Amino acid sequence: MHKLFSTLAAGALLVAGSAVQAQIVTLDYYFNNEWHRDKNGDSVRYHYTWEDKANSGFSKIGDVFTAHGFTLSSLPVAPTVENLRRTSVYIIVDPDTKSESPDPHFISPEDVDVLKNWVRSGGVLILMGNDKGNAEFEHFNTLATVFGIRFNEDCVNHVIGKNHDPGKIPMPGGDSIFKTPLLLYMKDVSSLHVDPPATAAILHGDTVLAATARYGRGTVFAVGDPWIYNEYIDNHNLSPEFQNTQGAEAWVSWIRTRVPGVDDPADKARPGTHHLQKLWETDTVVQTPESVLPDLKNHILYVSEIGYGSPDDFDGNGGVAKIGTDGKVIDLHWVTGLNSPKGLGRYGNTLYAADLTDVAVIDIPTGRVIKTIPVEGAKMLNDITVDDKGVVYVSDTRTAKIHRIDPDGTVTTWLTDMKGANGLKAIGQDLYILSGPDFLKAGPDKHLTRLALLDHGGDGLEPLSGGDWLATAWNGYVYYVYADGHVELLLDTHLIKKNTADIGYDPAQRIVFVPSFFGKTIAAYRLD
Structure with missing residues (x-):
């Protein structure tokens, strides 16, 4: 036989x-x-x-x-x-x-x-x-x-x-x-x-x-x-x-x-269901943009700029830019003096930026850095998210840790052994995490549930309706992730060496804002 x-x-x-x-x-x-x-x-x-x-x-x-x-x-x-x-x-x-x-x-x-x-x-x-x-x-x-x-x-x-x-x-x-x-x-x-x-x-x-x-x-x-x-x-x-x-x-x-x-x-029911339609792209004037955080009420995109040099340099030439949701540059030097800032998060009128070993705290009305919060043992703080109580979570890709910063400034290590920890999003009592190729959900008890697998790793993460998500891989991939774990590729720019870092999203207009990192641009796409 x-x-x-x-x-x-x-x-x-x-x-x-x-x-x-x-x-x-x-x-x-x-x-x-x-x-x-x-x-x-x-x-x-x-x-x-x-x-x-x-x-x-x-x-x-x-x-x-x-x-x-x-x-x-x-x-x-x-x-x-x-x-x-x-x-x-x-x-x-x-x-x-x-x-x-x-x-x-x-x-x-x-x-x-x-x-x-x-x-x-x-x-x-x-x-x-x-x-x-x-x-x-x-x-x-x-x-x-x-x-x-x-x-x-x-x-x-x-x-x-x-x-x-x-x-x-x-x-x-x-x-x-x-x-x-x-x-x-x-x-x-x-x-x-x-x-x-x-x-x-x-x-x-x-x-x-x-x-x-x-x-x-x-x-x-x-x-x-x-x-x-x-x-x-x-x-x-x-x-x-x-x-x-x-x-x-x-x-x-x-x-x-x-x-x-x-x-x-x-x-x-979903063959090629979703597509990205390009709306605009800035000139190559944004110095190594890593993260986009929309302020949709004021039509502003806050963009972290790593600046010139290596993404892990303590060189003081990084900052945060302001760009309009229409793609027009407002201020490329709104915040200066940071090192190599990456993820951005917001609570009220406070903006948080992950800056290698510290979290920079920025007063939005004045654009001033009002303090920095050191994270002991950190090597490359990457993404930031803030929950509805003002608790900040920040990932460290190099140490495979996720840290928690309470409103009183207390810093604790919340999760360890998170290889390649990057994208974060706090929703209710849950923390959603991109860790290497894994898309995970951590409950308040820190129990991890695997939601999907991204072949090229994960960077940016944004929730959609119905439990679906948008996710990116830094080397040039944007994904639509269904609630059941199915993954659909929306954009592939890796062959032209244009990165897709930590995205922002406008849910009302279904517009995705994509920072191209070494490409030095921000591009906007409508999700169809």
């Missing part, structure tokens, strides 16, 4: 006269490599395989994948760049312990490198564990933790005999995988620990049983049990109230939407 699958995987399907690449789902037969004697005494592979039609097999979930347009394949050797080239989905289930295989194949550092790069390029990786003692975890976790997931090597939802109640998993519906309420069954499961970029996908109380993660262009789904094997996919050993069959259908349908190039039903 493997030879047949490999032949299918090597080609493309012809549909209506055009070539369409077949979607291949490949099941690992290398890390899970169990054999036993069949009724004829022959040695056969079994346990979570496409061919195994017994309770222990995956033949029925294979039928579900086939019904959703996938071609089944298997891989009895270690994954490589070449043998995964045409695979869309790769599944590793229940890697062998020494008690299950006389010569188990443990996941190696080389395997981890192959798979993380394959996922980054758009692959969908499915990791299925098992309860403690029934799967190998030490090496399996070296792969899972790359994506913010760790199998806890325990046993939750323990079921004894035919009392199936401990295995009940009520799913409320309304999420991207299980859109309708379902009652799933999972018994004897390894729970998971998740860190960004991973988020919980199946919870039982406070216990995480499954998680997802976006990584580059790809997706990872991890679950603590091979929950869709034959015994439990069609309820022949369960009461009719359980809905693993419907759950398996929903899960495979979701997996198909994660494959790049395959239609996501949610995308059909």
